[in-house]
Structures are given as C-alpha cells and as structure tokens.
Amino acid sequence: MDTSVSAYNENTHVESDQALPITISGLTKRYGSLYALNSVDLEIRSGEFLTLLGPSGSGKTTLLMAIAGFNRPDSGSIRFGDSEMILMPPHQRNVGMVFQSYALFPHMSVAQNIAFPLKLRGVKAAERLSRVNEALETVQLSGLGDRTIDQLSGGQRQRVALARAFVFRPRILLMDEPLSALDKKLRERMQIELKQLHRQLGVTTVYVTHDQREALTMSDRIAVINDGLLMQVDTPEIIYNQPVNAFVADFIGESAMLPLTHTTNGILEFGGQEIVQTPVSGTDRTWSMVIRPERLEIADKQAVPNESLIVFDGVVRESVFQGESAFVLLELSDGTELSLRAGGGTDSRAQRLQPGEQIKISMQRHDVIVIPAGQE
Amino acid sequence: MSWWQSPASDTQVTHGGRLWLYILAIIIMLLLVIPTFIVIPMSFSDSQYLEFPPSTWSMRWYHEYFGSNKWMRATWTSLRIGVLTMLVATPVGTMAAYALYVSGHRAARLIFMYMLTPMIVPVILIAIGVFYFYGRVKLNNSIAGLVLAHTALAIPLVMIIITAALRSYDLNQERVARSLGATRLKAFFVITLPQIKFSVITAALLSFLTSFDEVIVSIFVSGGKTATLTKHMFSALRDYIDPTIAAISTIMVLISTVLLLLVQLAGSRDK
Ligand SMILES: Nc1ncnc2c1ncn2[C@@H]1O[C@H](COP(=O)(O)OP(=O)(O)OP(=O)(O)O)[C@@H](O)[C@H]1O
Ligand SMILES: [Mg+2]
Numbered sequence: 001m002d003t004s005v006s007a008y009n010e011n012t013h014v015e016s017d018q019a020l021p022i023t024i025s026g027l028t029k030r031y032g033s034l035y036a037l038n039s040v041d042l043e044i045r046s047g048e049f050l051t052l053l054g055p056s057g058s059g060k061t062t063l064l065m066a067i068a069g070f071n072r073p074d075s076g077s078i079r080f081g082d083s084e085m086i087l088m089p090p091h092q093r094n095v096g097m098v099f100q101s102y103a104l105f106p107h108m109s110v111a112q113n114i115a116f117p118l119k120l121r122g123v124k125a126a127e128r129l130s131r132v133n134e135a136l137e138t139v140q141l142s143g144l145g146d147r148t149i150d151q152l153s154g155g156q157r158q159r160v161a162l163a164r165a166f167v168f169r170p171r172i173l174l175m176d177e178p179l180s181a182l183d184k185k186l187r188e189r190m191q192i193e194l195k196q197l198h199r200q201l202g203v204t205t206v207y208v209t210h211d212q213r214e215a216l217t218m219s220d221r222i223a224v225i226n227d228g229l230l231m232q233v234d235t236p237e238i239i240y241n242q243p244v245n246a247f248v249a250d251f252i253g254e255s256a257m258l259p260l261t262h263t264t265n266g267i268l269e270f271g272g273q274e275i276v277q278t279p280v281s282g283t284d285r286t287w288s289m290v291i292r293p294e295r296l297e298i299a300d301k302q303a304v305p306n307e308s309l310i311v312f313d314g315v316v317r318e319s320v321f322q323g324e325s326a327f328v329l330l331e332l333s334d335g336t337e338l339s340l341r342a343g344g345g346t347d348s349r350a351q352r353l354q355p356g357e358q359i360k361i362s363m364q365r366h367d368v369i370v371i372p373a374g375q376e
Numbered sequence: 377m378s379w380w381q382s383p384a385s386d387t388q389v390t391h392g393g394r395l396w397l398y399i400l401a402i403i404i405m406l407l408l409v410i411p412t413f414i415v416i417p418m419s420f421s422d423s424q425y426l427e428f429p430p431s432t433w434s435m436r437w438y439h440e441y442f443g444s445n446k447w448m449r450a451t452w453t454s455l456r457i458g459v460l461t462m463l464v465a466t467p468v469g470t471m472a473a474y475a476l477y478v479s480g481h482r483a484a485r486l487i488f489m490y491m492l493t494p495m496i497v498p499v500i501l502i503a504i505g506v507f508y509f510y511g512r513v514k515l516n517n518s519i520a521g522l523v524l525a526h527t528a529l530a531i532p533l534v535m536i537i538i539t540a541a542l543r544s545y546d547l548n549q550e551r552v553a554r555s556l557g558a559t560r561l562k563a564f565f566v567i568t569l570p571q572i573k574f575s576v577i578t579a580a581l582l583s584f585l586t587s588f589d590e591v592i593v594s595i596f597v598s599g600g601k602t603a604t605l606t607k608h609m610f611s612a613l614r615d616y617i618d619p620t621i622a623a624i625s626t627i628m629v630l631i632s633t634v635l636l637l638l639v640q641l642a643g644s645r646d647k
Contacts, residue, residue: 068555090554091563097555103548107570168556172602 019047019204020081020171022067027076029228030301036062039071044206045221049198051097051207053215054225060208063225066172067206069093089364096203098175102157104149104359110160113146117168127217132340135163135235138197155186162194173205187293199289213254216240216334224248245371249290256338258289259373268370271312271334273305276368290369293327293341298353311362313317319353328353330361351359390578412629419622426619437623447608447624453598454588454605460586461526466580468527469534474564476535488535495532499592502528507596508625517599525597526587533586534579541575574642581635581642589632 015095022044029037036059042355044050052060062337065071067078069090080087085093105113111132118128136142139159144152158178165173179187195218198205209215215222216236224231224239224247232244243249246257260268260275268287275289305311314330317337328340340361353359380392391398414428420435421430441447472491476484494502506525507516515521545568553563569576594604603611605628609621 070551070552070554089559090551091557091559094557095555097552099548099552101546101548103546103552105549105553105567116553116558120557120562164552164556174555367386 009206018171019202020295021046022172022204022206023077023079024063024067025077027063027066027073027078029059029066029071029073035228037066037076040076040225040230042223042227042230042233044204046204047202048220049205049207049218050196050223051209051215051219052225053209053212053222053251053373055210058210058225059228060210060225062228063177064176064206064208067172068095068097068174094168094170095166095170096170098158098161098165098173098176098178100180102161102178102181104157104160104164106149107299108149109145110141110147110149110152113149113160114145114164114167116164121168122271131167135167138166138200139163139193154182158190162197166197166203170203173201173203175205176208177210178207180209180211187214194218214251222252224251226251231274233290242369243290243371245318246290246373247286249369249371254293255337256291256336257289257292257373258336258338260287260370262286271332273310273312276365276370286373287370288373291338291363292369293339294366295359295363295367296338296340297363298328298340298342299360301360303360303362308365309362310365311360312338314359314361316353316355316357318355318357330359409608415520415622415625416629418619421619424618426617426622427607433454439617440618441623441627444620447605447620449601450603450605450608451516453519453602457522457526457604458584458588460519460523461530462580462584465527465530465534465583465586466576467532468540469579469583470576473538474542474568477539478547488539490610491535492532494528499529503593503596506593510597515599517602519602522598522602522604523587525593526590527583529585529590529593530583533582537575537579537582538572541572545571578639579641581639585632585635590602591627 004354022038022042024042024044027040027042028035029036038059040063052063054060062071067085068075069085069088073086076086077133080093105116108116110164114132114135115128118131121130132145133142136145139162141156141159141163144156149157149160158181161178165175179190182190191214194207207215207218216239219236221233221235222239223233226247228262232239232248234242239248240252243252249255249257258270260270263269263274266277267277267291299309300312303309303311314332316328317331318329320327320329324343328342330340332338338361380395381390383389383392384391417430418426418428418436420433420438421427422432422434423430455622459560476488476491502525506521510516510521515524549567550563553567554560558566589606590604591606591610594607595610598604598607605624609624612618612621
C-alpha cells in the first residue's frame with residue numbers, strides 16, 4: 001500500500017487498513033432437512049486469497065452469504081479477527097461484495113455507484129471524488145465515471161462492481177462467481193487482473209467459483225466443498241497433487257481411479273504389481289490410486305517395473321490429436337479405462353498410435369496418489 | 377402486390393387473411409367506447425331529459441353541476457376519499473408486496489392470494505359485510521370507514537403492480553447496498569424505490585381511481601354528509617333523471633382518461 005492510503009485513514013475512522021482473518025467454526029445451515037452447510041470449520045488467513053470451490057448446490061453461496069450476513073446460520077460462529085459477527089447486520093460488517101450479476105445501480109452513474117459506500121460513510125465530496133478517480137484508475141476505467149451503467153460492456157461492469165467493493169477499503173472482500181458471465185478470453189484476463197488487484201490491496205478475499213481451473217490459477221488456498229461439507233483446504237499444488245479423497249481427486253483436474261488390493265506384507269498392489277506401502281492409518285479399509293493423464297507416459301515395449309517406475313499393459317482405444325498435446329484413451333487388462341496426455345512435440349509416439357494396439361505405459365512411483373476408496 | 381396480399385407477420389399470413397380479425401377487433405373496441413360516446417353528447421343537450429342525439433346544445437347541465445352545493449360537496453367528498461385511499465393503499469400495498477416477495481416464506485404465496493380476495497369476491501358481498509361490521513363499530517357514514525373499505529379494494533391492485541415491478545428487479549442490488557454500509561431501510565429507499573417508482577406512481581393513480589369510481593360499497597356505507605359523488609349519482613338516477621348525470625359522467629371520464637394516460641406514461645418508464 002502506498003503512503004496516500006494511510007493519509008486517508010486519519011480522517012476516516014470506520015475503516016481499517018488491516019486485512020482481517022476470518023475464523024469459521026461449527027457453521028451449520030439447514031433448509032428443511034437439507035444441510036446447505038454442515039458443521040463447517042474454516043480459518044481464512046489475514047490477507048489471503050481463498051477460493052471456495054465446489055459443484056452446483058454444494059453450499060458455496062450459502063457460506064459466502066453467511067460471512068456477509070445475509071443468511072443466519074442455525075449454529076456455529078463466524079469471527080472477523082476477534083469479533084463475533086454472527087449477530088452483526090450486514091451493513092456493519094464492512095465487507096466488500098461482488099455478485100455474479102454485478103448488481104450495479106442502474107439509476108446512478110459509474111462514479112455515483114463507486115461513491116455510494118463513501119457517501120454512506122460520510123466521506124467529504126472532494127475526497128470522495130479523488131478516491132473514486134483513484135479506484136477507477138485501479139480498475140483501468142479512468143474517464144468513464146460519467147457513463148451510465150448501460151453504456152458499459154460486460155467486462156467494464158465487472159470492473160465497476162469491483163471498484164465499488166474495494167473503494168471504501170473493506171477489511172474483507174467477498175466475490176460470488178464474479179467472472180462467470182464473461183467470455184473465456186476476458187475471463188482469463190480478469191483472473192490475472194483480480195489476482196494483481198488482490199496483491200495490491202492485500203485484503204482478505206473469499207472467492208467463489210465452480211471452475212477448478214480458475215481456482216487453481218488464482219488462489220493462495222482452495223477450500224473444496226461438497227454437499228455442505230468441507231472436503232479439503234490447502235494450496236492449489238497440494239489440492240492437485242495430494243487430494244485427500246476421491247471427490248477432491250475427481251473434481252480437481254482429470255483423473256482415473258484404480259482400486260488397490262491389500263497384500264499380506266502391508267503393501268497395496270494393482271494387477272499383481274506392488275504400488276505402495278499401505279498407509280499406517282488404514283490396513284482395515286480399501287484404497288484407490290489416482291492417476292492424472294499428464295503423469296502417464298508411453299513406455300518402451302521392454303519396460304519393467306522397478307523402484308522408481310510403475311508399468312501397466314494396455315490397449316489403445318482412441319488417440320486424439322489436440323494441438324499442443326495428444327490424448328490417448330486406453331483400456332487396462334482388467335477393463336479399467338485410463339487416459340494419457342502426452343506433449344505433442346516431445347512425445348510424437350502418442351500421435352502414431354492406432355486403436356487396438358498393445359502398448360506399455362509407465363508413471364513415476366513418486367507421482368502415485370493414494371486415497372481412501374469411495375467418497376467420504 | 378396489394379395491401380391485403382402482403383404479409384402481416386413473419387409467418388406469411390396476409391393482411392387479407394387477417395381481415396376478419398381486424399374487423400372483430402374494431403367491433404370490440406367500438407363496443408367498449410360506445411356508451412362513453414353516447415353519454416358525452418347527451419351532457420351537452422339543452423333538454424330537460426336525457427336525449428340522444430340532443431336536439432339543441434348547451435352547457436346548461438355543467439352550470440347546474442358546478443352551481444349545485446350538493447354536487448360540489450359530494451365531489452369534494454369523493455376527491456378526499458380517493459386521495460386518502462391512495463395515501464393509505466399505496467404504502468401499505470407496497471410494503472405487503474415487498475415483504476411477501478422478499479421473505480421467500482412457504483406461506484408467502486398463500487398470504488398473497490389471501491390479500492387478493494377483495495378483488496375476487498363479488499363487491500356486493502364485501503359491501504354487505506362491511507355495512508354490518510361498520511354498524512357494530514360505528515364507522516358507517518364516516519370518511520374513515522369509506523377510506524378503509526376502498527383501501528381494501530385497492531390493495532390487491534397495488535400488490536399486483538408492485539410485485540410485477542419487483543420481479544424484474546435484481547434484489548442483489550439491495551444486498552450489495554447493505555454490504556456497502558446501508559441499513560435495510562436506506563437500501564430500500566435509495567436503491568430499490570427509485571427503480572420501481574413509476575410502478576408505485578401507477579399503483580397510486582389506480583388506487584385513487586378505484587376509490588373515485590367505486591359505487592357499490594359507497595351506496596352501502598356512505599350517506600348524508602359523507603355521501604360520495606357516485607352515491608349521489610346513483611340516487612339521482614333513481615329519483616329524477618336529468619342530464620346533470622351525463623355532465624358529471626363526462627367529467628369523470630375525463631379524469632379517468634387523464635389518469636390512465638399518466639399511468640401509461642409512468643408504466644413504460646421503469647426500464
Ligand atoms: N433459500 C433457500 N431455500 C431452500 N434451499 C436453499 C436456499 N438457498 C439455497 N438452498 C439450497 O442449499 C444448497 C446450497 O445452495 P448454494 O446456493 O449455497 O449452492 P452453490 O454452491 O452456491 O451452488 P451454485 O454453484 O449453483 O451457485 C442447495 O441445495 C440449494 O438448493
Ligand atoms: Mg452460488
């Protein structure tokens with residue numbers, strides 16, 4: 001943050017420059033017999049960009065609305081820093097919000113929209129003007145303050161909604177699928193801009209999306225949610241490389257699940273091939289192996305398993321050229337389907353495969369992901 | 377290609393093929409306005425009796441109307457009741473419509489239907505009920521009683537109009553406003569109301585008309601000093617028919633037409 005920011009803070013007492021951590025514990029919200037949120041515990045660190053990721057109807061919006069104060073959970077606690085928020089009305093929470101529909105005020109100009117929260121806080125006209133202009137500059141809309149909302153493109157509306165949400169320097173920024181109405185190109189650009197803006201503002205940000213790629217691109221951490229239950233909360237790398245269960249593995253990235261069997265000597269195997277040591281926690285449950293298409297390679301005909309390599313035999317079902325890569329659909333001897341993605345330039349073998357061809361495929365032993373079988 | 381062979385729509389139906397529809401539409405429109413067009417000329421007649429078409433013309437019955445204490449008092453009563461009904465029904469109906477729309481409660485639809493009953497039940501039934509009830513609570517022949525009864529009749533209209541307006545409005549705007557620091561009340565007045573204001577104006581004008589035109593309830597519960605214009609007209613028709621009635625009707629048509637035009641203008645303004 002630059003120095004002008006702290007200068008503002010001397011005459012505006014409501015605001016604080018500090019991002020706040022959010023501590024959610026035991027949060028439950030029911031609609032009839034349906035648990036929209038089921039005893040959710042979540043620590044959102046001060047200043048981090050956390051994404052709530054989950055399929056439609058998983059409870060993402062419900063959680064976000066609970067943080068903003070628009071729905072009242074049945075039980076649990078939401079704290080911003082040290083203060084309990086559960087009974088605090090939305091207008092006192094000092095939270096910036098961006099909706100999917102943007103919800104700009106059509107009867108006000110762009111500048112009036114952005115000035116709205118400042119006006120409510122009694123910021124003087126001259127300062128209001130300079131802060132609105134500053135915000136417009138931040139979202140690269142300088143000079144468009146006098147436009148009406150219907151004179152803006154989708155991307156510009158998105159930016160106005162954003163500017164309006166951070167212009168009053170909230171301690172927390174909430175966004176519910178803010179990019180889903182934009183086309184792919186613009187969406188990808190806005191993802192990067194949002195990320196930069198977050199770095200610039202340093203505000204604790206909770207972002208909702210059902211697009212796993214978007215979540216992987218933007219987040220410091222991702223909270224995967226399904227049926228009102230938190231599945232896993234971690235960095236994108238760990239979520240991708242070490243999913244804790246089948247749901248997370250399946251929802252993030254492409255994957256195939258291979259069922260593993262126990263051997264007597266504490267090892268899990270697949271098709272007679274030893275895969276890994278059985279995790280200490282689970283000799284009495286069943287395990288699966290998660291296979292990512294890009295971790296598989298086409299191996300030599302003579303390849304054999306060793307301490308660093310796992311090798312499968314398979315039959316090619318389909319081989320598809322996709323520009324930057326080739327995608328191969330395989331069937332293992334036990335009938336399991338696997339897919340393999342090979343970089344088109346480096347591994348041209350993948351492009352020459354014919355359906356019906358017998359091949360060997362391999363993967364690094366350290367890429368093995370083992371998860372409890374079935375969803376938990 | 378002549379006009380009746382040219383296509384009237386994208387589906388290639390010709391104007392000729394639609395001719396019967398045009399004729400039907402014209403007949404219906406004529407039927408709707410013919411009574412009005414008969415009454416208006418009658419009001420300018422010089423005759424003692426209702427006569428169509430008038431044999432001689434004059435403004436005599438308008439002088440009669442504007443010169444009569446009785447008629448002026450009744451008009452004043454009707455205007456007052458109309459305005460008061462508007463002032464009560466518009467905010468109450470708007471609040472009810474807003475509450476039911478926003479609550480999302482399971483019973484909201486049911487309550488909405490319940491609130492519409494004054495529009496569905498025969499007015500004569502309401503009139504009789506109100507008359508006996510007012511007898512008990514001593515509200516017959518009072519302005520307050522008439523305003524309350526007319527408000528009950530106007531509220532369904534207000535609720536339908538306001539609910540329709542809210543349907544085409546993104547309630548997230550109010551949520552955003554609240555997250556930005558506005559209280560719920562402020563969010564409603566600063567963000568929602570300006571965007572549905574023309575519907576509110578429409579609802580207000582129609583509430584006024586509902587009361588101003590209302591006959592049946594007025595016949596039952598108004599009388600003496602609080603007799604409304606419509607009640608006087610009705611008695612006049614029964615006791616002695618003269619063209620004053622036609623003159624008053626013409627004036628009422630004029631007022632209604634102007635208000636409906638305003639409603640049209642207002643209605644098309646909310647986005
Ligand atoms: N007001 C409500 N009344 C009843 N059920 C509701 C209500 N709001 C949400 N639900 C239910 O709660 C569950 C979670 O809804 P929520 O809106 O949080 O999902 P979401 O993760 O945001 O989904 P999407 O990606 O589709 O926006 C859903 O099953 C939904 O049907
Ligand atoms: Mg949602």
